[in-house]
Amino acid sequence: MASVIRIGTRDSRLAVWQASLVKQLLFQQGQEAILVPVKSEGDRDQRTPLYAMGVQGVFTRVLDAALLNDRIDVAVHSMKDVPVQLPEGITAGAILPRASYHDLLVFKDSVLPEHLERLKNGIPLPEATLTIATGSVRRKAQWLQRYPHHILEPLRGNVQTRLQKLRDNSWHGAIFAAAGLERIDSRPENAFTLDWMLPAPAQGAILIACREDDAPLRELCDKLNDPETELCVTEERDFLATLLGGCSTPISAHAYVQEGKLFFKGNICSPDGRDCLDVACESPLAAARFTGRKAGEQLLGQGGDHIVAKIKNAG
Numbered sequence: 049m050a051s052v053i054r055i056g057t058r059d060s061r062l063a064v065w066q067a068s069l070v071k072q073l074l075f076q077q078g079q080e081a082i083l084v085p086v087k088s089e090g091d092r093d094q095r096t097p098l099y100a101m102g103v104q105g106v107f108t109r110v111l112d113a114a115l116l117n118d119r120i121d122v123a124v125h126s127m128k129d130v131p132v133q134l135p136e137g138i139t140a141g142a143i144l145p146r147a148s149y150h151d152l153l154v155f156k157d158s159v160l161p162e163h164l165e166r167l168k169n170g171i172p173l174p175e176a177t178l179t180i181a182t183g184s185v186r187r188k189a190q191w192l193q194r195y196p197h198h199i200l201e202p203l204r205g206n207v208q209t210r211l212q213k214l215r216d217n218s219w220h221g222a223i224f225a226a227a228g229l230e231r232i233d234s235r236p237e238n239a240f241t242l243d244w245m246l247p248a249p250a251q252g253a254i255l256i257a258c259r260e261d262d263a264p265l266r267e268l269c270d271k272l273n274d275p276e277t278e279l280c281v282t283e284e285r286d287f288l289a290t291l292l293g294g295c296s297t298p299i300s301a302h303a304y305v306q307e308g309k310l311f312f313k314g315n316i317c318s319p320d321g322r323d324c325l326d327v328a329c330e331s332p333l334a335a336a337r338f339t340g341r342k343a344g345e346q347l348l349g350q351g352g353d354h355i356v357a358k359i360k361n362a363g
């Protein structure tokens with residue numbers, strides 16, 4: 049193994065924070081490492097909506113190439129940005145313990161306190177037409193399901209950029225991943241978690257990707273792996289793969305472990321939020337593998353195939 053491990057990362061503040069965490073964890077294992085920041089396609093082009101970029105892995109492909117070309121030794125990713133199928137030759141070295149999986153509404157002072165209370169609890173709000181910004185088809189679809197008359201504005205860019213755009217516009221609010229804001233200490237005062245919204249599969253989890261043939265490094269990374277997070281995000285990503293397999297689609301999932309059981313929730317929505325199907329199930333830990341796949345198959349059998357067709361037509 050190289051004496052100094054090269055950690056590939058995107059150059060956003062969140063990505064560098066996550067890569068620095070990995071550097072620290074490796075150091076605790078007695079391994080020196082340096083960061084190698086790389087610009088991804090998803091960061092270079094901050095205007096095109098992600099779902100319109102047409103290819104999977106706009107945030108991950110440049111790092112995949114660097115890894116395969118031996119310009120870096122590991123790549124650190126927000127796992128929700130990673131396509132369900134890893135490229136040939138690349139494998140999951142470790143999945144770190146998950147941070148918050150929630151989505152968060154950052155709101156402006158223009159929202160009335162009594163309306164905030166309803167939004168927090170997902171209660172209908174027919175008397176107000178709010179404008180909410182999000183670049184995510186998943187968040188948009190779930191928001192429209194509850195608030196069909198609201199106006200959803202596109203919003204792209206890294207966390208910092210999106211917060212700035214929210215300040216600069218007259219929107220009522222914007223939706224963020226709690227983990228992203230909290231990691232870089234940027235969670236605004238005006239924010240609450242949307243407990244009724246299901247997150248993206250693997251939201252809040254960090255993946256360390258390795259070359260498949262780098263046995264010593266894989267062994268080292270394995271020490272950083274969190275098996276419980278691994279199980280949960282594996283089921284969430286299997287659910288996604290069973291339904292559609294894209295990484296910016298209106299498909300959400302969350303799994304967690306409690307008292308020896310895996311609890312799983314998932315949903316699939318048409319992009320306009322009019323058709324949504326939900327699934328919730330639990331399983332003893334020993335039989336938890338394939339919970340996500342079974343949940344996906346269940347939804348396909350209940351009409352989820354029609355929603356999948358709508359999603360494909362919209363894309």
Ligand SMILES: NCc1[nH]cc(CCC(=O)O)c1CC(=O)O
Binds near residue numbers: 229250251252253
């Ligand atoms: N798609 C961008 C992205 N990828 C990972 C995170 C946050 C960290 C995480 O969810 O793990 C974000 C920002 C966001 O969705 O607001």
